[in-house]
Amino acid sequence: MHCLADYLLLSLLCLTGVIASPVRPRTPETNGPVATAWYAGYHAIDYPIENIPWDKYTSVTYAFGLPSKNASVINLAPLDTLLLPQFVEAAHKNNVKAKLSLGGWTGSLWYSTNVATADNRTAFTNAIVALAEQYQLDGIDFDWEYPGKVGVGCNAVSPNDTANFLLFLQELRQAVGQDFLLTAAVATIPFSDSEGNPSADVSGFAEVLSYIAIMNYDIFGPFTLTFGPNAPLKDSCASAAAQKQGSATSAVSAWTTAGFPTKQIVLGVPAYGHSVTVPPSAAYCNGTHELVPYALFNASVHAPGDKWDNPTAVDVCGVQQNFGGTFDFWALVEDGWLTSDGKPAEGIDYTYDSCSQTPFIYNSTTQLMISYDDAQSFAAKGQFIKENELLGFSMWEMGGDYNDILLNSIRSAIGF
Numbered sequence: 001m002h003c004l005a006d007y008l009l010l011s012l013l014c015l016t017g018v019i020a021s022p023v024r025p026r027t028p029e030t031n032g033p034v035a036t037a038w039y040a041g042y043h044a045i046d047y048p049i050e051n052i053p054w055d056k057y058t059s060v061t062y063a064f065g066l067p068s069k070n071a072s073v074i075n076l077a078p079l080d081t082l083l084l085p086q087f088v089e090a091a092h093k094n095n096v097k098a099k100l101s102l103g104g105w106t107g108s109l110w111y112s113t114n115v116a117t118a119d120n121r122t123a124f125t126n127a128i129v130a131l132a133e134q135y136q137l138d139g140i141d142f143d144w145e146y147p148g149k150v151g152v153g154c155n156a157v158s159p160n161d162t163a164n165f166l167l168f169l170q171e172l173r174q175a176v177g178q179d180f181l182l183t184a185a186v187a188t189i190p191f192s193d194s195e196g197n198p199s200a201d202v203s204g205f206a207e208v209l210s211y212i213a214i215m216n217y218d219i220f221g222p223f224t225l226t227f228g229p230n231a232p233l234k235d236s237c238a239s240a241a242a243q244k245q246g247s248a249t250s251a252v253s254a255w256t257t258a259g260f261p262t263k264q265i266v267l268g269v270p271a272y273g274h275s276v277t278v279p280p281s282a283a284y285c286n287g288t289h290e291l292v293p294y295a296l297f298n299a300s301v302h303a304p305g306d307k308w309d310n311p312t313a314v315d316v317c318g319v320q321q322n323f324g325g326t327f328d329f330w331a332l333v334e335d336g337w338l339t340s341d342g343k344p345a346e347g348i349d350y351t352y353d354s355c356s357q358t359p360f361i362y363n364s365t366t367q368l369m370i371s372y373d374d375a376q377s378f379a380a381k382g383q384f385i386k387e388n389e390l391l392g393f394s395m396w397e398m399g400g401d402y403n404d405i406l407l408n409s410i411r412s413a414i415g416f
């Protein structure tokens with residue numbers, strides 16, 4: 001029996017079985033393969049906890065807990081304080097590990113200051129230990145976007161972020177013991193060093209993290225110069241340097257070259273795609289119905305995506321944002337782009353880019369082009385995970401799938 005309690009007396013009582021452990025006995029998930037996904041509590045009305053196909057996951061991660069300006073305080077939205085216990089209980093009933101993710105794109109404002117000093121690291125560690133006990137968690141996922149970098153725009157940032165993050169994780173690992181899952185959602189290049197370059201050596205992180213999930217998505221979208229694959233598997237075959245902005249292949253290579261072992265890497269995979277507006281003159285190859293994967297799009301149009309798309313609103317930094325144009329896989333089916341078996345509907349132009357292993361769809365009336373993932377591209381990603389002996393996959397987000405089409409495809413390609 002493993003006790004998370006950091007004071008001796010309680011630990012002794014736990015060890016001797018005098019009182020029940022504040023945390024459940026654990027076995028690590030890290031023997032693999034890992035099948036996991038993030039569950040967005042803020043979509044619980046459309047995708048309730050009851051919908052989770054527990055037998056298809058080894059762990060699940062609730063998004064998000066929010067680190068605050070005070071390192072001792074991690075905030076949960078009122079709804080999350082109700083849902084998280086239900087989520088953890090259901091996971092445990094099904095023998096699935098339950099983690100809580102901290103941060104995210106808008107929730108990474110205070111990571112930098114929370115790990116900046118020895119006192120703050122200890123306060124942050126204690127806050128996490130208390131949270132893990134309170135909610136009976138099997139692990140914590142760190143979604144810091146990003147150490148040493150500006151993400152959303154107003155996050156605290158320091159050249160010492162990556163070094164401080166490691167010191168903090170070392171302290172936290174000490175506090176929680178070996179079997180507690182500590183994971184991180186990371187960019188396609190290693191954490192920034194003090195000069196702002198990808199760190200040459202991240203092997204220290206592999207000693208304290210159970211595994212990382214490489215967020216190989218949002219590589220191209222309305223925020224890039226041209227359109228392109230949301231989540232390319234490969235980019236070495238793309239024709240121009242500008243088309244090589246990151247891929248599963250290059251990301252795994254970058255992390256392993258910096259000393260992070262393949263067997264501790266899971267591939268982050270998206271159950272959503274991005275859309276842009278492309279005039280027909282730029283959408284097709286030479287008057288055929290073949291779609292151009294790296295099309296020039298009309299950046300002055302900001303068409304909405306599906307119901308879950310970010311609305312036009314002022315963000316956490318006080319900046320007005322346009323629609324993101326994001327479509328979840330379920331919405332592509334419900335909106336008629338795809339049939340219920342996830343194949344392109346009649347009248348929709350469709351091209352599968354074999355270099356990046358990415359499907360594209362286009363409606364010439366609305367001029368909307370979407371780069372997304374389907375069963376075929378998820379199977380290719382699963383094959384890649386298997387061939388390169390990665391630890392597994394992590395999908396953003398669980399509720400984005402339709403009838404488990406994506407989940408079933410990647411699981412079967414990996415050999416679950």
Ligand SMILES: *[C@@H]1O[C@H](CO)[C@@H](O)[C@H](O)[C@H]1NC(C)=O
Pocket residue numbers: 070071072073
């Ligand atoms: C930070 O939060 C802790 C716990 O709630 C509290 O005791 C402390 O006073 C807070 N510190 C500041 C600077 O607000």
Ligand SMILES: *[C@@H]1O[C@H](CO)[C@@H](O)[C@H](O)[C@H]1NC(C)=O
Pocket residue numbers: 069070071072112113114116117120
């Ligand atoms: C440490 O945390 C406190 C609040 O908990 C914050 O006010 C302070 O700025 C942090 N220290 C650094 C160096 O960021």
Ligand SMILES: *[C@@H]1O[C@H](CO)[C@@H](O)[C@H](O)[C@H]1NC(C)=O
Pocket residue numbers: 158159160
């Ligand atoms: C970074 O760490 C170094 C060495 O500990 C320290 O001297 C420096 O002040 C820190 N820089 C910032 C911006 O916190």
Ligand SMILES: *[C@@H]1O[C@H](CO)[C@@H](O)[C@H](O)[C@H]1NC(C)=O
Pocket residue numbers: 285286290
């Ligand atoms: C389009 O035309 C160019 C130049 O004639 C040719 O190089 C290219 O292969 C053609 N592309 C397709 C998809 O037919």
Ligand SMILES: *[C@@H]1O[C@H](CO)[C@@H](O)[C@H](O)[C@H]1NC(C)=O
Pocket residue numbers: 279298299300301
């Ligand atoms: C881009 O969209 C704007 C707004 O709808 C339109 O006025 C403009 O003509 C479009 N540009 C192209 C090249 O289609």
Ligand SMILES: *[C@@H]1O[C@H](CO)[C@@H](O)[C@H](O)[C@H]1NC(C)=O
Pocket residue numbers: 336337345346347348363364365366
């Ligand atoms: C393309 O969009 C138009 C306008 O929304 C819609 O009426 C049409 O059905 C769509 N085409 C297909 C093939 O779905």
